[in-house]
Amino acid sequence: MSEDCEKMQDKILDYILGTLSQEDCEVLNEHIAVCSKCRQYMQVLKDEKRLLREFAGKVDMGMKPREEKMAKAITSSNQGKQIRLPLTWRTFVQSKISKLAVAAVLLIAVGYSAGRLLSPRPPDVRQLQTAIETSLKSSLEQTIHKSLLEQVSRDRELALERHYVRLKDELTRQLHQNISEFAVQTLAASRAVTDQRLADLIQLIEAARTVDHYQIRMAFERMESDRLQDKNHFENGLVSLAAQNLVRPDNQQ
């Protein structure tokens, strides 16, 4: 790209954003009238701007329903409906672990209260602690196990996806290589076939030329033979004419 074109393409960007001065606009118009490359660059940028505006318009069309949905979700929370909480807290609140934990704590609390009410003895703190630990452990172990399995599964899926991308790249590279090799082989084969065809053609031309040459030679020979025959006839005619002329004066005498 020439230095001039580089400057002009910078001006084209200003033109697209609507910040080019009138004076520069004239300079740019003069340039694009003679430079097809810059003219094309300007057209493509104009089309991209149009596409951006179209895309923005489509996104904007979906804005009203989103706003309505949002407002509805907020208003409905007034009527006692559950509102969507931020992701991290929502995930925790909705998770099985939290529900089980709450259930376990409630059960223990009820058990503890019942024990306190029914038994005259003071509660055994160590026993209570062990009971809580056992209860929590039994209620959470399975869920934690399941959660860990899910995490491992997610990690494995991610790793598989990474491998898939690598495999895809490798296959694409291999495919390109194969296509290149195939193209080279096809080209070589095509060249050999072309050479063969050309050799055949040359042979045919040569044969035709030999036949023509033979026919011309024969025609010349025929012409020569006819000429010789005509010449003989002519000589014979002359001889017989001379003989007749020589005989005639004697007869007159």
Next chain:
Amino acid sequence: MSEQSDENLVDASRTGDNGAYAVLAKKYYKSVFIVCLGMLGSIHDAEDVAQETMLKGLLNIKDLRDSSQFGSWIIKIARNHCISLIRGKKRANKVITQKSKPQEQMLIQYEGLQQAIEKLPEESRLPLVMYYFGSESVREVAEKLNLSPSGVYQRLKTATKELHRLLIKQGDVI
């Protein structure tokens, strides 16, 4: 119906009037969505974060000291939310981005353009998205991003040039 001021709506929201907050959310949803789209580059991520920002705003409305500043306050929440999401993604070091949700039918034809926008550096993507998608003037973008108008023009220029390069690289030349 006369339009209520932000101050009145914020004050009503503080007293637990979710209807008043819904009006505010509706009013500022687009601005929040545009900032999220500019920072995250993905429409679906922007939708999720915009929604979560509005709900976070509802939960924390009592923390807003100046009722007239709801607009800038909610945008700040959205930006912080986006930043933590970007950091989280970086920390996770995801080679592959999350599988995108199925595109809305009407946006499928702009998939190439959307991908190119996603790949733009954030500093030029945000002004570009605000300018084209938010239909904001250069002056408005400059004010919101705390930049000079010429700085915004420069970023828009860089974004236009880079977007063109990315579209060519993707083979999506128009």
